[in-house]
Amino acid sequence: MAKVVRRNVALLAKQLHDPEIMGDYFQQRGLLAKVLSFASQGEDMSLVLPSMVKLLAHPDLCVKKVAGEVLTQHSAGNAEMVLLAINTLVQDAADSNPMVRGLALRTLSALQQESVTEHVERAVSAGLSDSSAYVRRAAVLACVRLCCTSPSSVQDSGFIDRLYGMIRDTDPVVVVNCLSALEEILSEEGGIVINKNMSHYLLSKLHSYPTWVQIQVLDILKKYHPGNEDELFDILNVVDGCLENNSPTVVTTAIQLFMGLLENLPHLQTEIFKRAKPTVISHLGSGNAELSCALIDIVSRASGEAVSQFSDSCQSFFCRNKDPYYLKSKKIALLPRLVTEDNGDAILEELSLYCVDHSSPVVSLQAIRAVGLLQQKQESLADACKEKLNGFYHSTSPHILSNILQVLQDLDIQDDSFWESFTTRVCSNHHMVSDSSGKSALLYLLGKHGHNSMDAYMVLEEYADDFSEQKDQGVKIQLLTAACKMFVKHPAECQNLLGGLFETAMDDTDLEVRSRSQFLYSLLASGIGVARSVLFSDGGGGDRFSVI
Amino acid sequence: MIAELLIVTNRAAVLLRKISTDRNEAHDFRSMDVFPKKLQLIGRGHIPPHFVENDVHFYYIRRGSLYFVATSKKDVCAVSAIEFLSRLYHMMKDFCGVVSEDSVRANTLLLHELLCDAMIASTEKLKPYITSDPVVVERSPAAQEDIATRLFGIENRTTPVSTSHKPAVRTSLDEVKKNEIFVDIVERLTAVTDAKGVVSHMEVQGTINVKNFLLGHPQVKIALNEDLQVNAAGQVKGYGNSASIDRCTFHQCVDLTDFDNSRILTVSPPPGEFSAMTYSVSGSGLNLPVRVLVFISDIPNSRDVDVTVRVRCAVPASCNAAYLVIKLPVPSAVSSVSQHVTGPSQEVAFRSEEKLVVWSIRKMPGGEESMAQLRLINHTSHHISKLDVGPASVDFEISKHTLSGLQIRFLRVFEHEHSYVPHRWIRYITTADSFTVKTN
Numbered sequence: 001m002a003k004v005v006r007r008n009v010a011l012l013a014k015q016l017h018d019p020e021i022m023g024d025y026f027q028q029r030g031l032l033a034k035v036l037s038f039a040s041q042g043e044d045m046s047l048v049l050p051s052m053v054k055l056l057a058h059p060d061l062c063v064k065k066v067a068g069e070v071l072t073q074h075s076a077g078n079a080e081m082v083l084l085a086i087n088t089l090v091q092d093a094a095d096s097n098p099m100v101r102g103l104a105l106r107t108l109s110a111l112q113q114e115s116v117t118e119h120v121e122r123a124v125s126a127g128l129s130d131s132s133a134y135v136r137r138a139a140v141l142a143c144v145r146l147c148c149t150s151p152s153s154v155q156d157s158g159f160i161d162r163l164y165g166m167i168r169d170t171d172p173v174v175v176v177n178c179l180s181a182l183e184e185i186l187s188e189e190g191g192i193v194i195n196k197n198m199s200h201y202l203l204s205k206l207h208s209y210p211t212w213v214q215i216q217v218l219d220i221l222k223k224y225h226p227g228n229e230d231e232l233f234d235i236l237n238v239v240d241g242c243l244e245n246n247s248p249t250v251v252t253t254a255i256q257l258f259m260g261l262l263e264n265l266p267h268l269q270t271e272i273f274k275r276a277k278p279t280v281i282s283h284l285g286s287g288n289a290e291l292s293c294a295l296i297d298i299v300s301r302a303s304g305e306a307v308s309q310f311s312d313s314c315q316s317f318f319c320r321n322k323d324p325y326y327l328k329s330k331k332i333a334l335l336p337r338l339v340t341e342d343n344g345d346a347i348l349e350e351l352s353l354y355c356v357d358h359s360s361p362v363v364s365l366q367a368i369r370a371v372g373l374l375q376q377k378q379e380s381l382a383d384a385c386k387e388k389l390n391g392f393y394h395s396t397s398p399h400i401l402s403n404i405l406q407v408l409q410d411l412d413i414q415d416d417s418f419w420e421s422f423t424t425r426v427c428s429n430h431h432m433v434s435d436s437s438g439k440s441a442l443l444y445l446l447g448k449h450g451h452n453s454m455d456a457y458m459v460l461e462e463y464a465d466d467f468s469e470q471k472d473q474g475v476k477i478q479l480l481t482a483a484c485k486m487f488v489k490h491p492a493e494c495q496n497l498l499g500g501l502f503e504t505a506m507d508d509t510d511l512e513v514r515s516r517s518q519f520l521y522s523l524l525a526s527g528i529g530v531a532r533s534v535l536f537s538d539g540g541g542g543d544r545f546s547v548i
Numbered sequence: 549m550i551a552e553l554l555i556v557t558n559r560a561a562v563l564l565r566k567i568s569t570d571r572n573e574a575h576d577f578r579s580m581d582v583f584p585k586k587l588q589l590i591g592r593g594h595i596p597p598h599f600v601e602n603d604v605h606f607y608y609i610r611r612g613s614l615y616f617v618a619t620s621k622k623d624v625c626a627v628s629a630i631e632f633l634s635r636l637y638h639m640m641k642d643f644c645g646v647v648s649e650d651s652v653r654a655n656t657l658l659l660h661e662l663l664c665d666a667m668i669a670s671t672e673k674l675k676p677y678i679t680s681d682p683v684v685v686e687r688s689p690a691a692q693e694d695i696a697t698r699l700f701g702i703e704n705r706t707t708p709v710s711t712s713h714k715p716a717v718r719t720s721l722d723e724v725k726k727n728e729i730f731v732d733i734v735e736r737l738t739a740v741t742d743a744k745g746v747v748s749h750m751e752v753q754g755t756i757n758v759k760n761f762l763l764g765h766p767q768v769k770i771a772l773n774e775d776l777q778v779n780a781a782g783q784v785k786g787y788g789n790s791a792s793i794d795r796c797t798f799h800q801c802v803d804l805t806d807f808d809n810s811r812i813l814t815v816s817p818p819p820g821e822f823s824a825m826t827y828s829v830s831g832s833g834l835n836l837p838v839r840v841l842v843f844i845s846d847i848p849n850s851r852d853v854d855v856t857v858r859v860r861c862a863v864p865a866s867c868n869a870a871y872l873v874i875k876l877p878v879p880s881a882v883s884s885v886s887q888h889v890t891g892p893s894q895e896v897a898f899r900s901e902e903k904l905v906v907w908s909i910r911k912m913p914g915g916e917e918s919m920a921q922l923r924l925i926n927h928t929s930h931h932i933s934k935l936d937v938g939p940a941s942v943d944f945e946i947s948k949h950t951l952s953g954l955q956i957r958f959l960r961v962f963e964h965e966h967s968y969v970p971h972r973w974i975r976y977i978t979t980a981d982s983f984t985v986k987t988n
Contacts, residue, residue, distance in 0.1 A: 033656040040565035065661060073567060215628060246800060249628040256625070282797050285753040285828055287736065287981065288634060290597035290609045294626035297598075315751060315830070320738055320982030321941045324593035324610075349748060353740070353939055353984065358877045358903065396879050396933045432930075 009038060009047050016051035025060050032066045045074040049081045056088045056107075061099060064092075068107035075111065082113050093123040098132035105135065109142035117150045121157060128162055133171035140166065140177040147185045154185060167198060172205075172213040179220045194224040196231075203238045211247045218242065218253040222260050232261060243275045248291060251279045252298055266303075273299075273306040277313070284316045289327050296330045300337075307337050314338040318350050325360050332366045336373040344381045348374060352388050361399040365406065368392070372407045386418050393425050401429070402438025409441040419449040427455035430462075436472035439463075443475065447482025451489040457497075460486060464501050476513045480505055481535075484520050488532050549624055550632070551604075553663050554617040555652055560584035563614070563652045566663040583608070583617050598626040609633045612648060636666055642820035728971035729817070730759040731770060731824075731959055735950050736981035743842045743987050751830040752951050753981065754793070758824050760817040762961065762970055769806075770813040770824065771957040791953035796827035829952045837863045837951060837978060840874060840942050840985045844934050847923070853932045855922040857907065857940070863914040863949050872909040873943040876922075876987075879903065879936035883927040891918045938987030946978040 012034055021027045032055075039045055048070070055067035068089075075081045085107075092104035105127050108120050124146060127139025143163060147154040154160065163185075166178045182192040202217050209217060218239070226232040242254035258272045280299065284292050296317070299307060310317070317335055319328045332354060335347050351374070354367035368389070375385035392404055405426075413419070426442060427450075433442055443463065450456030463470075463479050470476055483501050487494040505517035523531050555564040562584065582601055598607050607629035608617040616633045639662060640647045644655050652659060734757055739750040756770070777792035798804065798813070802824050806812035815824055843856040855876070861869045878885075885905055887896040893910040907920050926932050959972045 029657055036656050036660050037564075037653075040562055042565075062657065062661070065664075066657065069660070069664065246797060247631065249625070249631045252625060252627040278795065279797070282795065282826055282828070285751075286826065287753070288609075288630075290630045291627065291634065293597050294630050297626060315749060318738070318749065321984060322982060326594060326596040346749065350740075353986065356935060356939075358879075358936070392935070394933050394935050396881060396930055396936050 005038070005041070005043055009043060009045065012038070013047040013051060016048060016055075025063070028055075028058070028060070028063050032063060032070075035070055036066065039070060039073065045070060046078065049075060049078060050084075053081055053084045053088075056085055056092075061103070064100070065103060068103065068110075072107055072110040072112075079113065079115060082111050082116060085111070086116055086119055090119050090123065093126070098130070098134050101127070101130065101132070102134045102138040105138040105142050109138075109145040112145055112149050114149060117146070117153055120146050120149075121153050124159070125157065128159070128166065133169075133174055136166070136169065136171065136174045137177050140174060140181050144181045144184045160185065168201065172209045175202075175205075175209075176213045176216045180216060183220065191223065192220065194220065196227070199224045199226075199235075203235060206238060207241065211245070211250060214242065214245075215247070215249050215253050218250070218257050222257050226261070235261065240275070243272065244279060246279070248279065248283045248295060251276050252295070255298070269303065270306045270309060273302060273309045277309055281310075281313050281316045289324055293327045293330055296327075296334055300330070300334050304337065307334075308340070311338045311340045311343060314343045314347060319354060325363055328354065328360075328363050329366050332363065332370050336370045336377060339374060339378050339381070341378075341380060344374070344378050345384070348381060348384055348388065352392075355388070355392050355403075356395060356397075356400055358397060361403065364400055365403040368400075368403045368407045372411050375411065375413070386413065386415065390418070390422055390425070393422070396432065398432050398434045398438070402433050402435050402441070405433065405438050405441035405445060409444045420452070423450045423453050423456055426450075427453065427459050430459050436475050440472070440474040440478040443478035443482045447478070447485040450482075451486055457486060457490075457493065461497055464497055467501060467504050473510050473512055476505065476508070476510070477516050480513075480517055480520055484524065484531070485535050487524070488528060488535055491528075549622060550618045550620050550629070552617075552619045553636075554583060554615075554619075555659075556584055556587065556615040556617055557649050558587075558613045558615070560587045563649065564656060564659055564663070566660060582606075583615070587615070597630060605629075607633065609637065611637050614647065614649065614652070632666075636663070638821065639666070727763045728761050728973065729768065729959070729961065730757075730761075730973045730975070731956060732757040732759075732975045732977060733950055733954055733956065735952060735954075735978045737837070737951060737978065738982045739836060739980075740984045740986065741836070741840070743844075743985065745836075745839050745841050747836060748986075750834055750836070751828060752834060754827045754829065754950070754952060754954065755823040756813075756825040757821065758815065758817055759821045760819055762817070762819075762963075764963065764965055765816065766961050766963040766970075768815045768817055769958075769960045769962070770815060771959075772811045772813070773953070773955050773957065774811055776811050776954065791955070792833055793827040793829050793952055793954070794831075796825055799824050827952075827954075834951055835862060837861070837946055837949070838869055838872065838942060838944055838980075838983075840940065840983075842876075842938065842940055842985055842987045844937055844987060846931075846934075851926040851928075851931055853924045853926070853934070853937065855905075855924060855937065857920045857922070858917065859909070859912070859919075860917045861912045861914050863946055865914040867914045867946055867949040869912045869914075869944045869946050870910070871943065871945050872912050874907045874920075874940055875943075876905040876907075876938055876940045877903060878905055878924055879932055881926050881928040881930055881932055882924045884925045886923045886925060888921045889918070890920070891916075894918065894920075896920060896922065934988050938985070940985040940987060942983040942985060943980050944983075945980075948976050949978055950976050951978055 012031065015021060015031055021031065035045070035048055052067045052071045055063055056071070058064050058067065071081065071085060089104045089108045092100050093108065095101050095104070105123055108116065108123055120142065124139050124142045127135050127142065130136050130139065140163065143154060143159050160182070163178050163182050167175055169175050169178070179192060186192055199221060202221065206214060206217060226235055236258070239254055239257060242250050245251055245254070255272055255276055259269060262268045262272070280295055283295055286292075299310060314335065317331050317338065319331050323331070332351065335351060339347050348371065351367050351370050354363055355371060357364040357367065371385050371388060375382050375389075389404060389408065392400060395401060423446065426445065430442060433439055443460070446456045446459060460479065460483055464483065467476065467479065470479075480501060483494065483498050487498045502517055502521055505513055508514050508517070523534060551568045553566045554562055556562055583606060586595060586601075595608070597609065598605065600606070603621070605620045605623055606617060607619075607624070607626060608615050609630060616637055618629055618633055620629070637647060640659060643658060643662060644651050733754065735752050735754040737750070737752050739747060741747050758768075762768075773791045775791070778796060779792055779794055799822055801816050801818060801822075803814040803816070806814060813824060817824075839860045839862055841858045845854045847854050857874060857876070859872065859874065861872075863869065880903055882903065883900070885896070885898040889896055889907070891909070895908050897906045897908075898904075899906060905922060909918065912918065924932065924937070955976075956974050959974055961970050961972065963970065
């Protein structure tokens with residue numbers, strides 16, 4: 001395969017030399033398109049470089065552009081080619097057409113080789129005071145690249161001062177390029193320094209700039225810290241309008257800027273989200289899944305109080321059928337944080353739709369987990385949530401059952417009648433749970449809540465019979481613990497079961513299982529009272545492995 | 549900021565790759581291998597649009613069958629990277645007419661130039677700096693996937709399809725191009741109903757999309773319903789025929805001086821496609837265009853389950869619901885489905901690997917009703933729980949009808965230099981974004 005491509009590149013190089021094609025713009029462009037598509041496959045393009053050098057002098061701007069592109073991208077170790085190209089580029093940098101001048105500057109600086117520094121310096125110096133904005137933009141960016149190859153030349157030739165001066169340029173793109181160029185060049189000294197005058201100048205112009213420039217200006221302004229409170233509020237007033245901008249990036253950058261400015265005034269931070277809410281909501285409905293996902297990330301990162309600003313429009317965070325899985329997960333994870341007295345039922349209804357999601361076990365697990373969170377967070381919903389969870393357990397899909405068990409083992413529900421009915425159901429269809437995390441969750445729950453049920457004992461017995469075939473460490477440990485708990489409550493009935501279990505577990509190949517069974521054995525040996533207090537001293541719902 | 553841009557197909561082939569010319573931005577890391585590999589490994593829909601691998605940040609958007617990927621060494625704000633990619637996509641669409649695998653291949657040169665300039669000069673006003681010409685690619689008729697990419701190619705008898713996917717940006721070659729403007733009102737419905745058809749949540753997201761091929765820079769006036777109410781959220785809505793919307797935002801080029809009094813949008817449209825207005829409607833003023841009822845019952849002395857689905861198209865008789873598709877997930881115990889449907893040009897298919905029953909109706913006139921009787925055949929020893937059947941999702945497309953009642957009274961182009969009147973096309977389209985019918 002590589003050989004074929006190599007031959008194709010060689011053929012291409014030959015065609016590029018063909019004098020007939022040289023004269024025909026259209027065919028020339030076609031060939032260059034092929035060159036580009038080879039280049040994007042990551043092929044070695046050194047064979048075509050001589051032709052590219054020649055094409056740099058081509059009268060067609062498009063051909064010139066592409067030739068320069070290919071040359072800069074593939075001439076890294078090829079100083080000879082670079083030297084050949086310089087003459088043409090220097091000539092072009094003084095062309096009468098601003099497009100040609102700008103292009104030459106771009107290519108020249110992108111070569112990034114020591115040998116050309118001198119030429120680049122001269123061209124950039126001329127370009128910075130060019131009458132065409134296009135050339136100035138290119139020249140500013142060229143400074144950055146020049147700085148990479150030879151930092152000293154930028155320092156010595158006074159480019160930095162000139163760049164600072166050019167922040168007051170009439171062309172907004174030049175302004176923004178200057179800002180980011182200075183940020184980059186001075187990165188070792190902490191980037192560009194924004195003083196009061198500069199920040200006020202940029203703010204006064206802010207609303208006349210095009211969107212993308214606004215974004216970068218806002219971004220740079222994050223570095224400025226106002227001297228006093230009056231100044232702070234002046235800035236807030238100017239930037240405030242950006243929170244209602246159509247572009248989501250302007251809004252998010254403005255939010256970030258505000259968050260930085262209001263670090264010491266947390267009560268105002270909530271206000272910011274209130275102002276930005278309509279824009280965020282309208283973009284969530286735009287159907288751009290990737291954008292919605294990024295915006296939800298921003299919202300989720302905010303503090304609890306700020307997030308609750310979105311509570312009354314929680315419907316905008318509901319999932320759509322066509323949402324990709326990653327977006328569904330994000331939305332589901334956020335919904336419990338939006339819950340209030342008023343929207344609780346709606347959110348629970350929405351979540352229950354996804355709890356029984358067949359297409360993706362991950363989404364279903366997350367939805368069930370969210371219901372669990374709701375149960376703990378909102379007192380008024382606790383019963384409804386428990387009922388839902390119990391209801392879902394009627395499902396016949398193994399992954400849903402397993403998900404419910406996994407979520408329940410982390411929940412601290414103090415309700416005996418709930419557990420009683422739940423254990424009965426679990427025991428009746430325990431064979432449907434097939435994955436190991438589901439199984440260990442099932443055993444944990446039976447150990448904790450099932451000690452009054454004969455069915456639970458039967459299930460444990462069934463699992464104990466298969467102990468030697470069981471491969472998963474977690475399941476084995478949970479089974480041992482559950483059996484011990486059962487034994488403490490009903491010593492007589494469980495003696496045989498536990499004895500058999502210990503016998504096999506002590507000889508288990510897994511060290512963890514062996515040591516756990518030894519630990520449990522010695523615990524029981526130290527007396528039933530101690531064992532009871534240790535086994536049932538649940539320090540908190542979650543840490544089932546640290547305490548048992 | 550951005551080190552690299554890639555266009556990747558859904559078969560994980562790299563179509564186009566553009567590396568930043570800044571050495572200190574670029575990374576040696578072969579992202580062109582990483583992203584396609586990840587795509588094959590994890591599968592679509594599971595990769596988050598922003599992820600980090602080997603300290604390189606990846607951002608991507610998916611449009612149709614193509615992925616547009618940007619990488620960076622710095623942690624760029626995901627919103628901005630994604631908006632940048634979305635804008636890039638729109639620019640490509642404006643330049644090439646259609647962005648598909650074929651058109652990207654045909655327009656390598658143009659797109660390369662576009663990416664190159666976009667990386668340097670951001671996304672504003674690139675037109676003057678682009679020197680290559682677009683190659684127009686005929687769109688394949690099978691591209692029926694994404695409403696966003698399909699909108700202007702939507703099949704509609706009143707519009708010549710060929711005009712709708714041509715490049716919007718003028719280059720020297722196409723002097724003969726028609727002078728015309730398309731204005732579409734597109735409404736996407738999000739609704740959840742229970743099995744009896746009672747609506748528990750319903751919302752419509754609407755946009756007024758403009759695709760502008762006008763010569764020169766004329767002003768355009770779009771007049772909406774005179775009695776249109778723009779409610780502040782939470783206000784009580786009036787019933788009756790008047791259209792009302794909850795929330796709306798406008799594009800920068802829209803002048804709203806006449807909006808408060810006479811509901812006229814004055815637009816100075818940039819060339820190409822943009823949404824002049826986006827709005828949303830929710831709550832009581834809306835009626836479902838398609839009603840779906842689902843009944844599930846156990847069959848005595850059998851482990852099979854009977855499912856009856858009824859659909860009624862509740863739009864005026866002059867409109868049709870097209871491509872009506874109802875998908876019903878069934879539990880894994882179901883091995884096959886026997887079916888009986890009442891109407892012509894309907895089809896029920898059982899996709900056994902996805903465990904999905906799909907009932908599709910090509911076209912359903914307003915006011916008509918249809919019914920499908922399904923028997924889910926169960927070969928296992930368990931009973932099927934009703935809980936595991938559904939929820940059903942419904943898809944449809946209705947043209948010449950809006951749910952909010954929003955209409956365009958007139959569309960005028962104020963052109964002083966030319967004497968002839970440009971072609972103006974107005975279309976109304978309603979589709980289901982997410983329509984879920986709970987079954988229990």
